[in-house]
Amino acid sequence: MSAAQVTEATVKELCDAAQLAVELALKAGADHAEVLVRDGSELTAKVRLGEAELVQEAGSRALGLRVLRNGKRAVTYTSDLRRDALESLCAETVTLADLAEPDEFALPPDPALLAKILPELDLYDPAVAEVDAAWALKQAIAGEAAARKHDARVTNSEGATWSRVLGATAFATSGGFVGGYRGSYASLVVEPLCDDTTDPTTPKKRNGYWWSASRFLAEIDPADQIGIEAARRTVATLGSRKVETQECAIVFDPEIARSIVGTIFSVANGSAFWRKSSYLVGREGELIASKLVTIVDDPLIPRAPGSKPFDGDGLATRKNTVVQAGVLSPVLCDVYSARKLGRESTGSAGRGIGGNPGPTTSNLVMQAGGISRAELLRTTKKGLYVTGLMGFGFNPITGDFSRGAQGFWIENGELTFPVSEVTIAANFDEILKRIDAVADDLTMRSSTAAPTFRVSHMTIAGTSQ
Amino acid sequence: MTTMLPAALRAPFASGGANAIDAQLANRLLGIALEAGGDYADIYFEFRVSADYALEEEQVRTLGRGITLGLGVRVMRGDATGYAYCEDLAWEKMAHAARTAGQIALGGGHPPVNVGTLVNIPTPSFYAVPTPSLMVPAPDKLALLRAADRAARAYDKRIVKVEASFVESIKEVLLFTSDGRMATDVQPLLRFGVRAVAEENGKRQSGSGGGGGRYGMEYFEQAMRDAASHGQEAARVALAMLDARDAPAGEMPVVLAPGDSGILLHEAVGHGLEADFNRKETSNYTGQIGKDVASKLCTVVDDGTIVGSRGAINIDDEGYTGQYNTLIENGVLVGYMHDRLSAKHYGIKPTGNGRRESFRSMPLPRMTNTSLLGGKDNPEDIVKSVKRGIYAKRFSGGQVNISNGDFVFSLSESYLIEDGKITAPLKGVNLIGNGPDVLRRVDMLGSDFELSDGIWTCGKDGQSVPVNVGTPTVRIASITVGGTQA
Numbered sequence: 001m002s003a004a005q006v007t008e009a010t011v012k013e014l015c016d017a018a019q020l021a022v023e024l025a026l027k028a029g030a031d032h033a034e035v036l037v038r039d040g041s042e043l044t045a046k047v048r049l050g051e052a053e054l055v056q057e058a059g060s061r062a063l064g065l066r067v068l069r070n071g072k073r074a075v076t077y078t079s080d081l082r083r084d085a086l087e088s089l090c091a092e093t094v095t096l097a098d099l100a101e102p103d104e105f106a107l108p109p110d111p112a113l114l115a116k117i118l119p120e121l122d123l124y125d126p127a128v129a130e131v132d133a134a135w136a137l138k139q140a141i142a143g144e145a146a147a148r149k150h151d152a153r154v155t156n157s158e159g160a161t162w163s164r165v166l167g168a169t170a171f172a173t174s175g176g177f178v179g180g181y182r183g184s185y186a187s188l189v190v191e192p193l194c195d196d197t198t199d200p201t202t203p204k205k206r207n208g209y210w211w212s213a214s215r216f217l218a219e220i221d222p223a224d225q226i227g228i229e230a231a232r233r234t235v236a237t238l239g240s241r242k243v244e245t246q247e248c249a250i251v252f253d254p255e256i257a258r259s260i261v262g263t264i265f266s267v268a269n270g271s272a273f274w275r276k277s278s279y280l281v282g283r284e285g286e287l288i289a290s291k292l293v294t295i296v297d298d299p300l301i302p303r304a305p306g307s308k309p310f311d312g313d314g315l316a317t318r319k320n321t322v323v324q325a326g327v328l329s330p331v332l333c334d335v336y337s338a339r340k341l342g343r344e345s346t347g348s349a350g351r352g353i354g355g356n357p358g359p360t361t362s363n364l365v366m367q368a369g370g371i372s373r374a375e376l377l378r379t380t381k382k383g384l385y386v387t388g389l390m391g392f393g394f395n396p397i398t399g400d401f402s403r404g405a406q407g408f409w410i411e412n413g414e415l416t417f418p419v420s421e422v423t424i425a426a427n428f429d430e431i432l433k434r435i436d437a438v439a440d441d442l443t444m445r446s447s448t449a450a451p452t453f454r455v456s457h458m459t460i461a462g463t464s465q
Numbered sequence: 466m467t468t469m470l471p472a473a474l475r476a477p478f479a480s481g482g483a484n485a486i487d488a489q490l491a492n493r494l495l496g497i498a499l500e501a502g503g504d505y506a507d508i509y510f511e512f513r514v515s516a517d518y519a520l521e522e523e524q525v526r527t528l529g530r531g532i533t534l535g536l537g538v539r540v541m542r543g544d545a546t547g548y549a550y551c552e553d554l555a556w557e558k559m560a561h562a563a564r565t566a567g568q569i570a571l572g573g574g575h576p577p578v579n580v581g582t583l584v585n586i587p588t589p590s591f592y593a594v595p596t597p598s599l600m601v602p603a604p605d606k607l608a609l610l611r612a613a614d615r616a617a618r619a620y621d622k623r624i625v626k627v628e629a630s631f632v633e634s635i636k637e638v639l640l641f642t643s644d645g646r647m648a649t650d651v652q653p654l655l656r657f658g659v660r661a662v663a664e665e666n667g668k669r670q671s672g673s674g675g676g677g678g679r680y681g682m683e684y685f686e687q688a689m690r691d692a693a694s695h696g697q698e699a700a701r702v703a704l705a706m707l708d709a710r711d712a713p714a715g716e717m718p719v720v721l722a723p724g725d726s727g728i729l730l731h732e733a734v735g736h737g738l739e740a741d742f743n744r745k746e747t748s749n750y751t752g753q754i755g756k757d758v759a760s761k762l763c764t765v766v767d768d769g770t771i772v773g774s775r776g777a778i779n780i781d782d783e784g785y786t787g788q789y790n791t792l793i794e795n796g797v798l799v800g801y802m803h804d805r806l807s808a809k810h811y812g813i814k815p816t817g818n819g820r821r822e823s824f825r826s827m828p829l830p831r832m833t834n835t836s837l838l839g840g841k842d843n844p845e846d847i848v849k850s851v852k853r854g855i856y857a858k859r860f861s862g863g864q865v866n867i868s869n870g871d872f873v874f875s876l877s878e879s880y881l882i883e884d885g886k887i888t889a890p891l892k893g894v895n896l897i898g899n900g901p902d903v904l905r906r907v908d909m910l911g912s913d914f915e916l917s918d919g920i921w922t923c924g925k926d927g928q929s930v931p932v933n934v935g936t937p938t939v940r941i942a943s944i945t946v947g948g949t950q951a
Contacts, residue, residue, distance in 0.1 A: 056548040075529040101524040205868035245715040391873035393895040404873035423947025461714035
C-alpha cells in the first residue's frame with residue numbers, strides 16, 4: 001500500500017494538539033510548557049538473495065511535554081493523545097517538576113527571539129509517499145541483483161533494503177511559539193558479501209555496502225548503480241590484512257571523513273562547553289585545526305536532509321560557522337547552554353520527544369578544498385586510506401582518539417592492497433592540526449558531509465616488527 | 466510472579482485491564498493476519514512505563530517519565546516476514562495492523578492455516594521482584610543520586626564534577642502465536658550510573674561507575690552496590706586516569722580483569738554465534754558446529770536464567786522460556802543462539818534468544834547473559850606471568866564486524882604490566898582482534914569468574930536490548946593494542 005500523504009492539514013492538526021497540551025499544562029499549574037508532537041510512518045522493504053525477507057509498515061504518533069514550575073523542570077511523553085490522557089499526563093508532569101531542584105538557567109527563551117515566519121524549505125516529496133511495498137521490493141531486488149551480477153566474487157548477500165519515513169513535527173510553547181513542518185526521506189542500501197579464501201587456512205567473509213538517500217524520490221541514485229558500487233567496494237576488500245605498527249599518513253574517505261566532522265561537533269557545542277567535557281573549552285577564536293578546515297552548519301538549505309525551519313527551542317534557525325579556516329567559531333548553542341555560558345543561542349537546539357533540548361547540528365558540512373582526490377592520493381607517499389572505523393575510542397575531555405580501522409594501503413600515491421584489523425590513534429587536537437590536504441569531492445549525501453582529507457601522520461597499531 | 470502492581474503500572478491489555486485482550490480476541494486477530502495465506506503469525510502486546518532522574522552540579526535537574534503502549538503483528542510465509550504495529554487497542558486499528566502484516570503472503574499463498582487453541586506457557590521466575598522500583602516514591606531515588614554525588618566528592622578533593630542518573634522501567638508483554646502459544650511476563654529493569662570528573666594541574670579525566678539489573682530497590686542493599694560505592698568507584702577511576710600515559714601500539718599479551726571483560730566475548734564470539742548470521746551464511750562461524758573454534762580452556766554459555774541479571778528473560782519475545790545454552794564447550798562450537806525462524810531452519814528447538822527492542826520491531830536472535838566460564842588459574846599468577854603487556858580493567862564498549870570477525874573493544878581503565886606487576890595507568894585505548902583468532906589465543910583462565918554489574922545494552926539492526934556479560938581473569942597471549950607509542 002502507498003502511504004497516506006502528510007498534508008498541511010496534518011501539520012495543522014498536530015499544531016492544534018500541541019497547543020491544547022500547552023493549555024492543559026498551564027491549567028495543571030505549569031509556569032511554562034513546551035510540547036513537541038510527531039506523527040510518522042515507515043515502510044521498510046528488505047530482500048535477500050532475490051526474495052522478500054521483510055516488509056514492515058506502520059505509523060506512530062507521540063507527544064513530549066516539558067514543563068517549568070518555580071524554576072524546576074520535568075519531561076514526560078506519551079503516545080496517547082486523547083484529552084483525558086493528556087490531562088493526567090500534565091498533572092503528573094507538574095507533580096514531577098515539584099520534586100526537582102530549581103535551576104536558575106532553565107527559563108523559557110526570550111519571546112522576541114522566537115521564530116515568527118517559517119522559511120519554506122521544500123522538505124516533503126509526495127512521490128515518496130506514493131511508493132508501495134511491491135515497488136520498494138523491486139528496487140531492493142534490482143540493487144541486490146546488480147551487485148551479484150557485477151562480480152562473480154560476490155557470493156552471498158546481507159540483503160538490500162529500501163525504506164522511507166514520512167512525518168510531521170509540530171512544536172508549541174506557552175511563550176507563544178507554534179509551528180510545524182512535514183518531511184520525507186527515502187533510501188536504498190545494498191550489502192553484498194564475499195567469501196575470502198586468500199588464506200585458505202582461515203577463510204573469511206567480507207562484507208561491504210553502498211547506499212543513496214534523499215528527501216526526494218527522483219534524487220535517489222538508480223538501484224543498479226548503487227548495487228554495482230556496493231559490489232565494487234566489497235570485492236576490493238578481498239585479501240585484507242594487517243600492516244606493521246608505524247606512523248604514517250591517514251587519508252579519510254568521505255564516508256568516514258564525515259564521522260570525523262561529527263566528532264568535532266561533539267566537542268564543539270554549548271552543552272559540552274558548559275559541562276567542561278571537551279578538550280576545546282576556552283579555545284573559541286583560536287586555531288584548533290589546520291587552516292584548510294572550514295565547517296559550516298546550515299539548516300536552511302532547501303531539500304537537504306538536515307534542514308529545518310525552526311529549532312528545538314522554537315527559535316529561527318540560521319547558518320552558523322563552526323570552524324573558519326582552522327579557527328574555532330563560537331560553539332553551537334541551544335537556549336539553555338547559551339545561558340549557562342552567558343551568551344545567546346545560535347538557534348541550534350535539537351529536541352527529542354522525551355528529553356530536554358540540547359545543541360545539535362542540521363546540515364554540518366566541511367567545505368571542499370582545492371585539489372582533486374586523485375591529486376591528494378598521488379601526493380601521498382605512504383599511508384592508510386580509511387574506508388571504515390570501528391569502536392568508540394574517543395575521550396572528549398582529553399581528545400585521546402583510538403579506533404579500529406579498515407581501508408587500503410597507499411604506496412607511492414597508489415592504492416595497493418586492502419587492510420583490516422588495525423587501529424589508528426593520535427590526540428584529536430593533533431589530528432585536526434595535521435590535516436594537510438582537503439579534496440574537492442564534497443557531495444551532500446547526508447546531513448553531515450565532508451570531502452576526502454588527509455592527516456599528515458597518526459599511529460597505526462598492527463603487527464609487531 | 467507474585468508482584469502486585471498498582472493500576473497505573475498495569476497494562477490495559479492485561480486480564481482485568483481497561484482493554485483486556487483475551488484468547489478469543491487474539492484468535493480473531495491471528496485469523497485476520499493469516500487471511501492472505503501466511504504460515505505463521507504472532508501478536509506482541511507491550512506496555513512500558515519508564516522513569517528517569519538525573520543529578521548534575523549537585524542538584525536534581527530533570528525528572529522524566531514515559532508511557533508506551535502498542536502491539537506488533539508478525540506474519541511469516543517461508544522465510545519472509547511481514548510486520549506492522551499500532552499504538553492503539555481499538556479493534557479497527559489492530560485489525561488493520563494484522564491485515565497489513567499479512568500482505569507479505571499475498572499471491573502464491575495457500576488457504577489460511579487454522580489458528581491453534583491458545584494455551585498459556587508457564588512463566589518461570591528469574592526476576593521475582595516483590596516491589597518494582599517504579600512503585601517506590603521518587604524522593605527515595607533522588608536520595609540515592611545525592612548519596613552517590615556526596616560519596617564521589619568526598620572521595621578526593623580533585624573530584625570537580627559528578628553526574629548521577631537513575632533509570633527504571635517496567636515492561637509488561639502479552640504474546641499470542643498462531644501455533645497455539647500464549648505467554649505473558651512482567652519485566653522490571655533499573656540502571657544506576659555515576660560519572661565523575663577529576664582535575665589536577667590543568668589535566669582532566671573522567672571515570673564512571675554503576676550497575677543494576679532486574680531488581681527492585683533491594684539491588685542497592687547488596688555489598689558494593691549501594692549508591693555511595695558506585696560514586697566512589699567513578700571517583701577512583703577518574704583519579705587513577707589523571708596519571709595516565711600514552712598507551713603502547715602493537716601486538717602484546719593482554720590480561721582481562723574479571724566481569725566487564727565479558728564485553729570482549731560478547732563482541733568476539735557472541736554476535737557471530739547468533740543463528741541468523743549463520744542461517745544466512747554471513748558469519749565466520751557458519752558451518753563450524755563440532756569444530757575447534759577456541760582454545761580448549763574456553764567454555765562459553767548464554768544463560769537467560771541468571772536471577773536478577775540485566776539480560777535475564779522469563780520468556781523471550783516469541784514466547785519461549787529463557788534457557789541456559791552452551792555455545793562453546795572446551796573450545797568446540799556446540800550451538801548457536803536461535804530465534805523461531807533459525808531454529809526451524811536448523812530443525813532444532815528454539816533456545817529462548819528471540820528478542821526485540823519493542824513492539825515496533827521484529828524479533829531477532831539476541832544474547833542474554835553471555836559468559837566465559839571460570840578456569841583453574843590463580844588470577845595473581847596470570848598477571849605475574851606477563852613480562853610486558855596490558856591489564857584491562859574497565860570498558861566503554863565494543864563493536865564487531867560479523868562477517869570477517871574483526872572486533873574492537875574500548876578500554877576506559879587499563880594499566881601497563883611490567884615484569885609481572887601492574888604499573889602505570891594508560892590513556893583510553895582500543896584493542897582490535899579477530900574473534901576466532903583471539904579465542905584461540907586464550908592461554909590462562911582464572912578461577913575468579915564474575916558477572917558484570919548490569920550496565921550493558923546491545924545494539925543490532927537498530928534494536929537495543931539489555932544484556933549482561935561475565936568472565937574470570939583471562940590471559941590472551943597476543944592481541945593488537947591501539948595506542949600511540951609505536
